Amino acid sequence: MKDTLRAAVLSLLFLFTIVGAWHLATLPKDTGASSAAADDEYAKLMGKGPGAKKSEGFPTPAQMGQAIVANLAQPFYDNGPNDKGIGIQLGHSLARVGAGYLIACLVAIPLGFLIGMSPLLYKALDPFIQVLKPISPLAWMPLALYTIKDSSVSGVFVIFICSVWPMLINTAYGVGAVRRDWLNVARTLEVKSVRRAFQVILPAAAPTILTGMRISIGIAWLVIVAAEMLVGGTGIGYFVWNEWNNLNLTNVLFAILMIGLVGMVLDFMFARLQKMVTYVE
Amino acid sequence: MTSFLQIQRLSKVWPGTGGKPDSVVFENVNFGVEKGEFVCIIGHSGCGKTTILNVIAGLEQPTSGVVVMDGREVAAPSLDRGVVFQGHALMPWLTVMKNIAFGVKSRWPEWSGEKVRSHCQTFIDLVGLTGAEHKKPSELSGGMKQRVGIARAFAIQPKMLLLDEPFGALDALTRGTIQDELLKIVQATHQTVFMITHDVDEAILLADKILLMSNGPRAVIAEIVENTLPRNRTRNTIFNEPQYYKIRNHLVDFLVNRSKLYQKGEALQGYDPLSPPVIRPGLEPDRPSATVVPLAPVPPSAHTTERRVAS
Numbered sequence: 372m373k374d375t376l377r378a379a380v381l382s383l384l385f386l387f388t389i390v391g392a393w394h395l396a397t398l399p400k401d402t403g404a405s406s407a408a409a410d411d412e413y414a415k416l417m418g419k420g421p422g423a424k425k426s427e428g429f430p431t432p433a434q435m436g437q438a439i440v441a442n443l444a445q446p447f448y449d450n451g452p453n454d455k456g457i458g459i460q461l462g463h464s465l466a467r468v469g470a471g472y473l474i475a476c477l478v479a480i481p482l483g484f485l486i487g488m489s490p491l492l493y494k495a496l497d498p499f500i501q502v503l504k505p506i507s508p509l510a511w512m513p514l515a516l517y518t519i520k521d522s523s524v525s526g527v528f529v530i531f532i533c534s535v536w537p538m539l540i541n542t543a544y545g546v547g548a549v550r551r552d553w554l555n556v557a558r559t560l561e562v563k564s565v566r567r568a569f570q571v572i573l574p575a576a577a578p579t580i581l582t583g584m585r586i587s588i589g590i591a592w593l594v595i596v597a598a599e600m601l602v603g604g605t606g607i608g609y610f611v612w613n614e615w616n617n618l619n620l621t622n623v624l625f626a627i628l629m630i631g632l633v634g635m636v637l638d639f640m641f642a643r644l645q646k647m648v649t650y651v652e
Numbered sequence: 653m654t655s656f657l658q659i660q661r662l663s664k665v666w667p668g669t670g671g672k673p674d675s676v677v678f679e680n681v682n683f684g685v686e687k688g689e690f691v692c693i694i695g696h697s698g699c700g701k702t703t704i705l706n707v708i709a710g711l712e713q714p715t716s717g718v719v720v721m722d723g724r725e726v727a728a729p730s731l732d733r734g735v736v737f738q739g740h741a742l743m744p745w746l747t748v749m750k751n752i753a754f755g756v757k758s759r760w761p762e763w764s765g766e767k768v769r770s771h772c773q774t775f776i777d778l779v780g781l782t783g784a785e786h787k788k789p790s791e792l793s794g795g796m797k798q799r800v801g802i803a804r805a806f807a808i809q810p811k812m813l814l815l816d817e818p819f820g821a822l823d824a825l826t827r828g829t830i831q832d833e834l835l836k837i838v839q840a841t842h843q844t845v846f847m848i849t850h851d852v853d854e855a856i857l858l859a860d861k862i863l864l865m866s867n868g869p870r871a872v873i874a875e876i877v878e879n880t881l882p883r884n885r886t887r888n889t890i891f892n893e894p895q896y897y898k899i900r901n902h903l904v905d906f907l908v909n910r911s912k913l914y915q916k917g918e919a920l921q922g923y924d925p926l927s928p929p930v931i932r933p934g935l936e937p938d939r940p941s942a943t944v945v946p947l948a949p950v951p952p953s954a955h956t957t958e959r960r961v962a963s
Contacts, residue, residue: 552737552741555711558710559730560729561758650744650788650790
């Protein structure tokens with residue numbers, strides 16, 4: 372408990388140091404605006420007048436704070452295709468990740484089960500898995516766009532293809548590594564194969580399967596940003612790209628922060644799930 | 653009269669790989685177990701004891717020979733034969749109760765939840781685990797885990813029980829207590845048991861009949877020793893029986909000196925692996941050699957003569 376408190380204090384200290392350094396680094400520099408009254412109009416035209424707000428450059432922590440408050444105050448507004456609230460953008464991204472990930476689960480876990488149970492199938496499919504696994508999911512994008520012809524569905528496909536491998540490999544490994552003793556117990560008790568799959572193999576392999584699922588959700592959340600930058604339209608990745616085109620670094624930074632937070636929540640959820648199915652031998 | 657369990661001319665051969673000759677683990681293993689009998693098998697590591705047990709359980713196939721139980725050939729595992737595994741083999745994600753219920757539900761799928769629960773409870777109480785029903789195996793000591801394994805095997809009320817060195821991993825004190833409990837349960841239920849052990853004292857305490865296996869490869873059943881101690885023996889009184897030491901010395905003598913003599917095959921005259929000699933140590937007062945453990949290995953010839961007397 373005491374250690375937790377200390378760690379929290381130290382964390383806050385780090386945060387203040389970082390924000391402080393950021394603040395000092397982004398202090399408005401004296402641009403040495405000329406004092407000549409005749410130049411005032413020119414300066415105003417150039418956006419450098421005393422009353423003009425600097426809109427470009429790296430935001431200060433204060434500007435950042437204002438942007439966070441402003442964005443979070445209205446997370447779900449929708450002012451047309453290029454101006455939507457952060458909540459809507461994140462929702463689109465999460466929906467794509469959810470769909471692709473769910474399909475990946477439905478494919479990878481049963482298939483991993485089969486591969487794990489059958490050494491023959493394992494050997495036969497291993498070369499395919501080894502070749503397909505290291506391919507960057509974005510490399511599939513042109514193929515997906517060509518065949519699916521829908522940018523949003525292509526994004527889902529990319530998420531599917533990147534989440535499927537860790538789950539498949541971990542499920543196959545977990546199922547294949549179930550202790551012989553437990554299988555023998557099931558055999559001596561004349562347990563039918565469906566019951567054996569669900570009551571012996573599945574719980575025995577669950578921690579390994581969940582590890583694969585946790586790795587997959589992490590990768591999926593990494594990939595969605597890049598995928599949405601490519602396909603455009605909606606989503607947090609598109610938001611980042613759009614704000615970059617607007618030269619609004621404040622919003623880019625805000626999006627980065629949100630991506631990190633959502634990723635953390637996703638990982639935390641899977642960590643909890645993992646803990647639920649983990650057993651001590 | 654044919655025995656309840658018959659093991660007929662069992663052999664196991666591992667095919668040689670890379671031009672190496674086949675390796676015969678054991679051959680011509682022939683014995684019977686009567687209903688209600690407690691049979692132990694003793695032998696050094698590598699003689700194939702576990703393979704024999706697995707074949708009886710139906711988990712492994714022999715290279716040749718058959719196992720017949722209750723008039724039917726054993727071809728696959730069955731609920732008629734409960735197995736207690738060496739490493740307890742409990743499912744760590746299930747509680748004690750659920751581990752036992754897993755077997756009970758397989759045996760009687762039509763039973764209600766309440767009936768399963770009360771049946772399991774009976775066997776949990778029987779092995780002295782009352783109060784630990786809802787603990788996970790990781791929260792139990794080694795001895796308690798093995799008790800759960802025994803309860804799981806007993807709870808399906810099999811026709812016979814197979815125990816693969818169930819107490820091998822336990823400390824001596826725990827082992828003693830569980831041996832007593834097993835003995836009590838077996839005496840009360842008249843369960844037919846086949847058990848592997850490394851422990852001579854354990855065999856004498858528990859078994860009615862002790863099979864002595866020679867060293868592998870090419871292991872055979874060298875002798876069948878009948879336990880001449882009364883059936884109501886207990887761990888505390890067994891040491892007072894003079895016969896106990898005669899049996900013990902005979903077994904130790906076999907393991908230390910004679911178990912390696914059978915590999916050559918021709919070393920022993922008059923020995924037939926298909927009907928190994930039945931020996932009843934302590935009941936043959938004219939055979940002093942069986943009561944003394946010689947310090948030096950006895951030449952094989954001395955034993956062949958002894959064996960003829962015995963059989």
